[in-house]
Amino acid sequence: MRYLPHTDNDVAEMLSVIGANSLDDLFAAIPEACRRQDALDLPEAMTEWELNKHMGRLASAMAVCPEYLVFMGAGSYDHYIPEAVKQLLGRSEFYTSYTPYQPEVSQGTLQAIYEYQTLTTRLLGLDVANASMYDGASGLAEALLMAIRVTRRKKVYVSQLCHPLYRQVVQTYFEPTGYEVVELPYRDDGRTDFSGITDLEACAGIAVQSPNFLGCIEDIATLSENVHTDPKTMLIVSFTEPLAYGLLKSPGILGADIACGEGQSLGIPRSFGGPGLGMFAAKKAYLRNMPGRLVGQTKDLDGKRGFVLTLSTREQHIRREKATSNICSNQGLCATAAAMYMAALGGTGVRELAQLNHDKAAYLKGALNQAGLETPFGAPFFNEFVVRLPGSSEETYNRLLSEKIVAGLPLASFYPELEGHYLMCATETMDREDMDLLVKEVTS
């Protein structure tokens, strides 16, 4: 086996240094009763070439571009990833190293993450960003828990237009805690209805996603004003499509205390949902309550600039049960990818690309409208919107599937009242002719 270096001779020599007679001897200390009796019942090892064939077959069973047109976002977005980013991520010094516990031999990772943190604060308009959370969902759960820690209150509000799967994760995290999660309904225009919040003084935090799950841009500014009438209540802005902030006002500018969400959009392949990137940023005041790793700048003995993991007194390996989170391994390489991607875009690129995303979605929405389809929610949107498919929606949807078009995400399973409605996404990867084809096929 090409991964295993030990020759018979090596084994014999090592056993003799140890004073053992056989490999089995090494496990003599394990009580008999604990020993496995049967051999591992695993398929015979594949050669590298068999594996390639096998995986090729599996991969070819997937509906991906260019064979399929997938008009689906819903928390996982199709964006072009520069080849340079892919190849740089393949530098094995990055991907085969561990968490940078030994800063002298990890300056590459550390500077890369420091830069990620910085670009993230700039994107989200907040003071500090951590080195990543697992994903947008657990990030939201941790943000809510953080608000509870900070405010010592026990109730949070979460917009129903936060990603339904994120809300499920929040429920899971909250189940054993005894804290209360109240969901906020949405209005006809596709934005959250905050009018039901009457007890701000009891509320640790309010979470809203923007652009929200229906693709609409929430009125965070007004919300922030209202929320911050209570000096403690925290405003948490969640997101699934951070590219939007290339164009839209950032959560921080709009008054968010915490912004957290999924960064997959920023140069990370969809990979059937993971690995992605939990982005997490907050106002400086909350720094010591933040979950997750932080990289900080410092100097070495000679006064040279360098970077280290810092403020680890918040973390599990120092604080154990009192830690701000249990997170240890995070999504470091994805954070690095996002930094590379943001650097490649640059200030000009991020804005132009964001605008283009909006333009594509607007084109598609317009074309669908023109073809007579309803798009019920009137609020401004970024690159996603909801459309009602005509006729028997499900039939239409399935017919399109057979034409190799995935016409968005059926919303009924998440919002039963939206039976027949589909969440459509068009990013920069959709050509006009692709969209025209969709419109044609939908209406044919």
Next chain:
Amino acid sequence: MRYLPHTDNDVAEMLSVIGANSLDDLFAAIPEACRRQDALDLPEAMTEWELNKHMGRLASAMAVCPEYLVFMGAGSYDHYIPEAVKQLLGRSEFYTSYTPYQPEVSQGTLQAIYEYQTLTTRLLGLDVANASMYDGASGLAEALLMAIRVTRRKKVYVSQLCHPLYRQVVQTYFEPTGYEVVELPYRDDGRTDFSGITDLEACAGIAVQSPNFLGCIEDIATLSENVHTDPKTMLIVSFTEPLAYGLLKSPGILGADIACGEGQSLGIPRSFGGPGLGMFAAKKAYLRNMPGRLVGQTKDLDGKRGFVLTLSTREQHIRREKATSNICSNQGLCATAAAMYMAALGGTGVRELAQLNHDKAAYLKGALNQAGLETPFGAPFFNEFVVRLPGSSEETYNRLLSEKIVAGLPLASFYPELEGHYLMCATETMDREDMDLLVKEVTS
């Protein structure tokens, strides 16, 4: 344009330092009459994404595995290439550097090539190997020219079973030289007929390929004995499939003075014929007559081992018109790939893989024979052999093409007497069921 860093400001500042008013000014020294009047009539620049689509379309217009079964060798072989080799070759310090003129910052390339040279001498059984020639064909031409230089004789013999395309290149190289190239016919068993050589004393060198173009293994030992009855005449063994020497006696062991050929087989993708690798090795006595670059071991000022380009007094940049060759850029990265591949195989692997190649080809040959097909040449073979396709051969061949099977190389265009004969190859990449399918389809 993402490759061009100069901003308008940069340009203005630089122009002002230079004292020029415009970019056009920089070219003022070029006489008006030499200036191009029209703009470049090139297609509008493609975006990275348009390029990907465009190239994807072109690539999909090719007949390659797994869609097609290609039983064709003939100087370009399908072998498995370990993913590790591919990824290591992608280390940009290797591929974005120039020829190692500055050894202190090129030790990576230099050691890699030194190792390549060493593994090549071991594979070919000779004393010295150069850092590479362009390909097997020009290597053969240069070997023959070298023999002429060494012996000061003006005539060479070349077996007709050397790769026909290599012989064409030899003809091209020899055309203006006035030296004589005599081709040697072949015998019924598929080996070269050397009986026509009666003037050894006038002959600078005799070139034979083994395994030869019909797949047969030549009797180099006997040939060597005969050739070396003249103390000067040089025996040149050419090859297209160096993997064979994992199993067969090496050219050097059998008495070759020079061994040269194509190294594509050793971990280099076929890439429609290039880049490949001209491997070139000789006996030590001929070292100073060798073409091409050489890397040698030496020491630095502190006595540390290091590597440099050496013996460059043979080369064009020092010797100009008196150089042993005009070669400058060679196929360095391919040589590195071959070294990686040989190192991955190791002594055990190269032998087992070579054996397996033979076994596959033997299986296929046996199965075709069993199905009643003629394989006219009786000499031992490695992983290629000649078969006569039944019926109207061309129709059969074309029928198989439409079944996505490329049933070898039609030999008629190279050897008109072999009308209806096809050169078949089976390497380790052919599964038994693929071969069975070929046999079934051939005979159906």
Next chain:
Amino acid sequence: MKATVGTTGLILNEPLLWELGKKGRMGFSLPRRDVDPAPMDSSLTGEGPDFPHLCEVDIVRHYTRLSSWNFGVDSGMYPLGSCTMKYNPKTNERQAALPGLAQAHPLLPSQLAQGTLGIMYDLERLLAEVTGLPAVSLQPAAGAQGELTGMLLFYAFHKSKNQTRSKILIPDTAHGTNPASAALCGYKSIPVKSNDQGILDPDTVAGLMDEDTAGIMITNPNTLGLFEDNIRQVADIVHAKGGLVYADGANMNAVMGIINVADLGADVLHLNLHKTFSTPHGGGGPGSGPVCVTRELEPFLPVPRVEKSDDQYRLSYDRPGSIGKIHAFYGNFGIQIRAYAYILSMGPDLKKASQFAVLSANYIKERLKGVYHLPYDRPCMHECVFTDKHLQQHKVTTLDVAKRLIDYGFHPPTIYFPLVVQGAIMVEPTETESKENLDRLVEALIAIAAEAEEQPDRLREAPVVPKVRRLDETTAARKPCLSG
């Protein structure tokens, strides 16, 4: 210091991203516009983030240079204890990058996602076989999230019995994530002292276990690299009081094919695919922390579960007992692919991997035990723990040894963990290091011990070879500078 793996050479400096670049440059190829601009309401638009403006070559050089300041498994030996820094096979990277997998949308209708679902289904089956626990969820994104999932399973299990328990037993050798994960679930951690053999004493556990205790979290082999001999008795004690046994499987690399986790009495186990199953650690992540459970706990596993019927895979959300979702989608699928590729490539040789991992650790232990203080002198599993006790007379610490090892060209071992050992030096060689490499590490550590005696300043000032020397962590924490 004689010829070592580590030496000095040319390294290139590189500023921070935003210290580079100029407006007017761009490293990204903007897609061609084929639709009209649709202006966004200006009340919604911002200034746009202040990102630097770089060309492609700037970005390429930036990260190429940064990478050269890093030490990875591909650079050399990385005996970081508890982290199983084994070789990360290149074929795994290839498979994860296959467009059909890397470009797959997670919410594709299942009939269009048979490849990815099939991988998940099969990987679950393979992990079940390796661990002996029959039901698996791949959803946790890392070991710690696996632990949290496990604690949530405990909670759900007890709740299904109409109980809420408030405590959890955690040995003093446990990783920090164990108590932190338990705390997230509202459990109060009750530390269990390990005995003078470095393992759990059943009596101690019996003394602590009660009916308000949800169960115990055991790492086996534990973080001292020792097998918990009494695991079955401990499990029995816990089970007898209605508790459950959580196994932290971070150290599974020692025991594949050797033990069956279910037989040990474990109810839940998490695996770190980024340790045992050769997936790269990515400089901090992404990892993957599947949980394997008994049939009894299966109903509580996160949704969705992957099911197979009529040769079709599908996702099922219909599990009323489930704790719910722990990840937005199905966890770090790209990492799961790599582990899947690894298991298919190794087959039954996984057992050999464990045997060799243990062989190597014992070999190092034997060769170094006269040189460095070995707090528990007994056969170890996949790692061994030394201390700096012998060095204290020279005023040299574990930290100094670790830093000096960098100059020798090795990544340091894990240090100061587990906490129960003062000045711990935790060496995990893994099975992919050849005997020659083990010997080189041993010789380096012996040379360093000699230096500690003869030239202790060499250690205190180490490392001197890398681009930066020791960094001021105190100031970093006192005056945090977390962005530029």
Next chain:
Amino acid sequence: MKATVGTTGLILNEPLLWELGKKGRMGFSLPRRDVDPAPMDSSLTGEGPDFPHLCEVDIVRHYTRLSSWNFGVDSGMYPLGSCTMKYNPKTNERQAALPGLAQAHPLLPSQLAQGTLGIMYDLERLLAEVTGLPAVSLQPAAGAQGELTGMLLFYAFHKSKNQTRSKILIPDTAHGTNPASAALCGYKSIPVKSNDQGILDPDTVAGLMDEDTAGIMITNPNTLGLFEDNIRQVADIVHAKGGLVYADGANMNAVMGIINVADLGADVLHLNLHKTFSTPHGGGGPGSGPVCVTRELEPFLPVPRVEKSDDQYRLSYDRPGSIGKIHAFYGNFGIQIRAYAYILSMGPDLKKASQFAVLSANYIKERLKGVYHLPYDRPCMHECVFTDKHLQQHKVTTLDVAKRLIDYGFHPPTIYFPLVVQGAIMVEPTETESKENLDRLVEALIAIAAEAEEQPDRLREAPVVPKVRRLDETTAARKPCLSG
């Protein structure tokens, strides 16, 4: 030496391949055997080559470490004159690796190879447009083979006129491959002295050109980075005597969109795709050296030619006048793909590339001309040549400057070439280096000039930063050790 790009850091030693490993290891996954062994006649079989036995991780570390001893364009600025070390775009690598292209057999029937043939056809057209010469062969594997092809075309042309000519004019500034290629073709090189402006004098050429002279090889811009102002007169002189004009296009990066090579009177031109067209140099190759010719010379081009009719591409061998084949197949196709991708990505901006390349070289020339001796003080094209004349008083040479530049973190310029300039320092920045990088290089060279005055030993002992110091090239050549 103040803060520079170059610094020292951890670099890992690595022995030679065969100093590693042990029989019993293998880094290759042997395919499964599904057929019976077919023993080879034992009289034919050998011992098998003595290759080392390594695991995959050994190979990965070996080459990862070796790579870290190298400096490439991705590491930093590489102003190697005459080599056009511009940025090598990553997308080019992607395209060349597409399985449909990388796995294509060269002898596929043309109907099964429309993709590769289409690329070759289009690339020929694109290069024809860039150069102005209408017919192109992509077959030469590098610049020097392009030159040889050109000489063979000269030979064939004259032969078609029933002439054999024995001489060829070659300026003293020419690259060594020019005379070497001509010699391969049996031509005797007649050196042509350049004038005090560094360029060809028509009178000198007129004095040498005769009817036994096949033609002239001109590099334009020449290797001094100067445009050959008199090229048209020279061409006229040569043509008047029935000779042909060969243009060495290694320096094409200066003049894309600026000149039309045909208008200059050139009959044949080779391009170095690995210079002007951004393909990587691979540490020595593979390159690609297409030749572009006039319609008059087209009949002599190598076979096969790529043809297009009815939207189908095919290879044609039916060219009775052809010089034949120069490469077994179609040249370094994988490199052609990269150049094709580059041209499609740049489009008409190729002209900008040339403009900026020339801008940058002139900028450097202006900034340094007071510091280093500039033998030809006139506007340059894409590169500029200095000498060590001012440094001789300090007993410091061009070599010392080059080596010291390494310590500063730059790849040295080309040195001691062209031969007509004593102690030449030939700087070619290329258009992909930002002004900031140019400034950094300039500052480094100014600092080095100051060091030459104040601390000349720093230069003589340089480099001190890389893993190895200056190497003993004399012994290497005197007692060659070419394999281990």
